[in-house]
Amino acid sequence: MRIGLFVTCLVDLVRPRIGLSALKLLEGAGCEVVVPATQTCCGQPGYNSGERAAAQTLARKVLEEFALCDYVVTPSGSCGGMIKAHYPELLCEFPELEAEVQRLTARTWELADFLVNVLGLQDVPGRFQGTVTYHDCCSGLRELGVKSQPRQLLSKVSGLTVTEMATPEQCCGFGGMFAVKFGAISARIADQKCNDIAGTGAGAVVLGDLGCMLSIEGRLRRRGDTKTKVLHFAEVLAGATDDAG
Amino acid sequence: MHVSSQQFKRKAAEALANPQLHKAMSNLRARMVTGRAQSILELDNFETIREAAKQTRDFALAHLDYLLEEFERNATARGAQVHWAETGEEVNQLVLDIARRNQVRKIIKSKSMLGEETGLNHFLEAAGIEVRETDLGEYIIQEADETPSHIIAPAIHRTSEQIADLFHEKHKLPRKTDIGEMTREARMILRPHFLNADMGISGANFLVAQTGSSMIVTNEGNGRMTTTLPRVHVAIAGIEKVLPTLEDVSFILRLLTRSATGQSISNYLTFTTGPKQLGDQDGPEQFHIIIVDAGRTRVLGSDLRAALRCIRCGACMNHCPVYQNIGGHPYGWVYPGPIGAVLTPAYVGLENAVDLPNAATLCNQCGVVCPVKIPLPDLMRTLREKQVERGLRPWSERVGLRLWGWTARHPTVYAWITRIAARLGRWAGGSARLIRHLPGGSGWTGERDLPSPEGRTFRELYTARAKRHS
Numbered sequence: 062m063r064i065g066l067f068v069t070c071l072v073d074l075v076r077p078r079i080g081l082s083a084l085k086l087l088e089g090a091g092c093e094v095v096v097p098a099t100q101t102c103c104g105q106p107g108y109n110s111g112e113r114a115a116a117q118t119l120a121r122k123v124l125e126e127f128a129l130c131d132y133v134v135t136p137s138g139s140c141g142g143m144i145k146a147h148y149p150e151l152l153c154e155f156p157e158l159e160a161e162v163q164r165l166t167a168r169t170w171e172l173a174d175f176l177v178n179v180l181g182l183q184d185v186p187g188r189f190q191g192t193v194t195y196h197d198c199c200s201g202l203r204e205l206g207v208k209s210q211p212r213q214l215l216s217k218v219s220g221l222t223v224t225e226m227a228t229p230e231q232c233c234g235f236g237g238m239f240a241v242k243f244g245a246i247s248a249r250i251a252d253q254k255c256n257d258i259a260g261t262g263a264g265a266v267v268l269g270d271l272g273c274m275l276s277i278e279g280r281l282r283r284r285g286d287t288k289t290k291v292l293h294f295a296e297v298l299a300g301a302t303d304d305a306g
Numbered sequence: 307m308h309v310s311s312q313q314f315k316r317k318a319a320e321a322l323a324n325p326q327l328h329k330a331m332s333n334l335r336a337r338m339v340t341g342r343a344q345s346i347l348e349l350d351n352f353e354t355i356r357e358a359a360k361q362t363r364d365f366a367l368a369h370l371d372y373l374l375e376e377f378e379r380n381a382t383a384r385g386a387q388v389h390w391a392e393t394g395e396e397v398n399q400l401v402l403d404i405a406r407r408n409q410v411r412k413i414i415k416s417k418s419m420l421g422e423e424t425g426l427n428h429f430l431e432a433a434g435i436e437v438r439e440t441d442l443g444e445y446i447i448q449e450a451d452e453t454p455s456h457i458i459a460p461a462i463h464r465t466s467e468q469i470a471d472l473f474h475e476k477h478k479l480p481r482k483t484d485i486g487e488m489t490r491e492a493r494m495i496l497r498p499h500f501l502n503a504d505m506g507i508s509g510a511n512f513l514v515a516q517t518g519s520s521m522i523v524t525n526e527g528n529g530r531m532t533t534t535l536p537r538v539h540v541a542i543a544g545i546e547k548v549l550p551t552l553e554d555v556s557f558i559l560r561l562l563t564r565s566a567t568g569q570s571i572s573n574y575l576t577f578t579t580g581p582k583q584l585g586d587q588d589g590p591e592q593f594h595i596i597i598v599d600a601g602r603t604r605v606l607g608s609d610l611r612a613a614l615r616c617i618r619c620g621a622c623m624n625h626c627p628v629y630q631n632i633g634g635h636p637y638g639w640v641y642p643g644p645i646g647a648v649l650t651p652a653y654v655g656l657e658n659a660v661d662l663p664n665a666a667t668l669c670n671q672c673g674v675v676c677p678v679k680i681p682l683p684d685l686m687r688t689l690r691e692k693q694v695e696r697g698l699r700p701w702s703e704r705v706g707l708r709l710w711g712w713t714a715r716h717p718t719v720y721a722w723i724t725r726i727a728a729r730l731g732r733w734a735g736g737s738a739r740l741i742r743h744l745p746g747g748s749g750w751t752g753e754r755d756l757p758s759p760e761g762r763t764f765r766e767l768y769t770a771r772a773k774r775h776s
Contacts, residue, residue, distance in 0.1 A: 074728055239664070
């Protein structure tokens with residue numbers, strides 16, 4: 062089974078540890094993982110900013126880069142959602158690509174979804190001493206149905222307890238360019254998330270998307286919370302955090 | 307109504323700095339969001355009904371020509387007078403003509419968002435006619451000389467303390483703070499107006515083609531009195547409000563009230579079919595229905611058509627993280643929240659509401675709660691594309707996105723730029739690993755830090771790993 066890892070632009074630039082953790086988990090489960098070297102971005106920033114043509118070019122690039130993989134797996138609900146939920150509409154002007162787009166969307170999986178529903182992963186190498194709370198990222202949740210999968214996986218991490226926040230499905234305020242164009246509104250939305258997290262008393266918030274991660278961590282720190290960790294579930298599952306013990 | 311959607315950012319900033327608004331809006335999530343979530347559990351086939359409602363609304367929109375004529379035929383047969391208005395100005399003029407013909411001096415109104423679109427109250431007042439809003443929320447904002455900030459809870463932006471102050475000032479009675487007592491006071495003030503008004507104006511939640519009825523969904527009883535007490539009644543409704551049959555209305559109502567306020571059913575459902583008939587105890591002597599286009603056919607023929615399915619429940623705004631924090635006024639026209647971000651540019655012009663389709667995280671909480679499945683984030687994205695096509699985006703944004711697009715298509719250049727950015731970012735983050743000020747990125751770092759990159763890109767680390775392994 063040949064798996065193409067779609068690393069995503071934010072993991073590549075900001076938190077490569079998450080990409081390496083995803084590799085570790087997939088290879089540990091016996092998969093052959095390839096990482097197409099020319100990959101850059103799924104096109105979402107352009108798509109959501111109205112730059113359709115630019116987004117189409119990048120979507121076609123992804124289509125070619127992963128053509129030979131049995132599965133495409135990505136540690137991001139929003140990039141996975143972009144491919145699975147939006148490529149068919151984005152590329153609908155190219156009927157000659159329809160079959161290839163269908164093939165890609167059918168083979169593309171968000172990492173937690175893949176680990177649970179394709180690999181049926183039973184054991185994870187990670188250990189974590191403490192309590193965490195889980196934030197459901199909008200795209201993963203509403204476009205891909207990622208909800209129980211990361212929680213199931215976290216429950217297998219030795220030493221870790223998950224405690225739910227009051228409204229885990231509430232948006233964190235990121236929204237891509239929204240967070241820059243409407244920074245003050247975005248920060249206020251993030252405040253509700255920060256309060257929600259604080260209400261659980263958990264030492265860390267775990268999630269599955271880099272955008273939410275930057276938004277939540279950035280706001281927590283500006284509010285003076287230097288303690289609460291913000292972690293991707295892949296890091297926790299792979300034991301790549303300082304709390305691995 | 308005056309359009310001030312181009313001041314969205316300034317007004318949103320004011321809203322964020324308004325602690326009273328914050329307090330008032332905190333009720334919204336607690337009441338509306340929780341209420342909806344609980345009430346849909348009463349139905350074991352909510353999603354099936356939702357799909358059926360979507361299809362029924364789509365069917366109606368596809369057969370508007372037929373259904374509206376059927377409606378006119380049946381309404382006329384029952385003695386109602388049907389008028390057609392292409393623009394908001396025509397609506398206002400028609401209402402004024404009817405009022406003048408009947409020597410009307412005072413009008414009582416039940417809530418109508420279409421009336422807000424056309425600026426009906428101010429138009430009639432300028433013509434010397436007294437207009438009284440009778441829905442409690444509408445009454446409050448009329449007294450405060452404000453505009454509605456929510457389509458079903460127009461005064462949601464005000465705390466009960468603020469309303470107590472307003473009533474005290476306007477009613478010249480001892481200040482009350484108990485909500486029940488304040489409501490009784492408003493009722494006492496309004497009662498004589500109900501009894502001596504010459505004309506009633508209502509909106510319509512639906513027009514029923516099968517029976518020629520217009521119908522409204524209300525909780526306070528004011529709608530029932532507005533449609534029955536005065537001798538002349540005028541209902542105004544957009545062309546999209548028509549449904550084929552009473553069956554259709556009744557099953558869609560199961561979604562409407564639950565989605566709106568979390569009620570299984572509202573206190574009043576009022577169907578008005580023709581004027582007072584022989585033997586009827588009450589009802590208006592004349593019943594006029596004004597069917598209004600005001601931009602709707604243009605939307606019907608566009609890629610925003612799905613927005614016309616809207617049944618005005620307000621669930622999209624109740625669940626919107628942006629609306630929850632800034633309220634409805636910054637949106638600058640009649641309809642706030644996600645549906646407003648689509649309808650406002652569609653009705654008043656994209657160039658007059660540039661921020662609205664962009665002022666959303668596209669979290670799709672609105673889309674999943676919409677009882678008629680309007681794909682609101684998709685429609686906002688469509689409007690964003692139109693803005694780019696029409697050159698309505700700032701040049702800096704366009705250049706930035708072009709540069710990003712070009713770089714992302716050239717992996718070698720991309721790898722170098724990210725390599726440098728990862729190192730620069732790591733350096734800028736210092737020992738705290740946080741970037742406090744990002745040059746050119748104050749939108750982000752104005753109110754939050756930017757966690758700094760780890761220092762090397764995944765690409766580099768992966769290549770290094772591959773070399774070690776070989």
